[in-house]
Amino acid sequence: MDKTALLQLKQLKKKLKQKAQPALPKSKPIVDERSLLKLAMKDVQPLKARNQYVHPSLELSPWPRQGAAQMVTVTDDMSDFWPWDELEQGEQLLFVKAGLRLDTLRKLKRGDWQIDAELDLHGENTDTARIKVAQFLALSVQKNCRCIRIIHGKGLSSKEGLPILKLKLKNWLAQRDEVLAFAQANPFQGSAGAVLVLLKSGKKDK
Template sequence: MMAGKSTLPAAIDPDDLALFQQAVSGVQPIADTGRIAPAVNTNPLTPKSFLQDERQALQDSLSDYIGWDDGIETGEELAYIRTGLRRDTLRKLRRGHWVLQAELDLHGMISVEARQAVAAFLADCCKRGKRCVRIIHGKGLGSKNKEPVLRTKIKHWLMQKDEVLAFCQARAVDGGSGAVVVLLKSS
């Protein structure tokens, strides 16, 4: 603003000015206490390094490399039970003892997308209290070599997740060798 210029717009209607002056005629200025109110930050910042660390931890926790000693594999069927659980838990899972409460379909996803989707799905299921879920990985008929690429990766990813108690190949009516049924810890 230039010195000597009025702060009022050039074309103020005199009736509007009179109405404004009448409305504020009884207003008293607030006494100055010397205090300055702090600005309220409604959007707290999250350090970029924290977000990068979280993404790296998620990626590391779902690596494709793990020893085969940690689970049970019978022929072509995928099966795993966490150490310390009773064997009949796996039998019950195979027979459909628990109701499937949620499912994730990985058809059309590449490994990186599938890994992220599985991690997010499991976290959401645990948060919502889902115990028995199905992950459809497909039979590999649409893959380059007609082999189930995600099937082996799913096994590795699930074995590394603490919330997974057991998993096995789905019953034929639930997807057979193209899907896996997972039993999760209760929340």
Template sequence: MKGHGLQDLGRLRAELRRAQAEAQAEQARQAAEQARAEAERHLFSRAVGAVQALKRADRAVASRPLPEPIPRQRELDEQAALKAALSDEVDVESLLLTDDGLSFRRPDIGPDVVSKLRRGHWSIQGELDLHGLRRDEAREALAGFIRQAHQHSRRCLRVVHGKGLGSPGREPVLKAKVQRWLAQRQEVIAFAQASGPQGGAGALIVLLGSRRHGAPASPGG
């Protein structure tokens, strides 16, 4: 009986040691798991450094509509290029002095084209009135008008610059500038002062080249 008691006591002690070892192993495993989880939580902060949480923005959403995406810088660049391209002081050799004022034609355009413009041979397909515009405004308006007309294949146009009756000295200052600006546009192949019914000394009849063929040919007829 005594021998059996000693054997049972030995087995009990062995089981206690095994249970303690398993408990220690479980504690070690849990500690390692906690350390791994803690390391993962701090991985981002160690990578990017110290961070600070953003404050809550408890603000009402503005109902004001967003502005249109207007390319302001491109417009400024185009205006600057326009001012550099259309000079007020350019000396156009092909400007012809006539009894009624200056007319213009490209070297490969016959003189009869100017005569036809004066007589109203072609129908007016578009008109621009520059009354009340300052010099820079008139220059930009004229360039845009010519460009759009050419893109839409409009050939014969009227540009009203006024007779200068309200200018100092009653001189048509804008008229001379418009003539020089037009002569610098590659789309323009000829222009002449309008006849009386078409505006007389206060307007020009402008002829554009053919967009389809890219050659400065006059309209037929």
């Protein structure tokens, strides 16, 4: 075979090999999202501002948001239907939760704890007093008060001359989870017209 025929065969083989290989697809240009958005919005025209309403700024509430839920009046656990129906003549308000030492009650009666907050119920009826006591307890817990005083009066202005709120307080406070103990105030802190209440703290009570 001469050189010319051999050269032709090589050229033919090369062409057949090129036809057998699939053509590679052309790579698409890389387009980012910003360019796509710009392309899609190219014909969009901005609206002219007309009759814009300026919203007034909201006034800040004087109550902190953290304590808003705690300030909700909760009186469901301050029922009047409680086993303590009456107070004996001259009976004092005394209560301590199970598990606490009786010395806790003695210290409370002596006035060993500093009074951190006070509520006066003079002029209140049963319904308004219940709400105020619930609010007062919630606020006292929020402020980390340890010992508080509630002045309920001696009932001299009531129709029967009986300390009605004194009995109600005995029932209400005994049902509250945050109340550890309460006792009638000593003569220097209100005597028979007030009660001292010991509240839960972050430390273990003894």
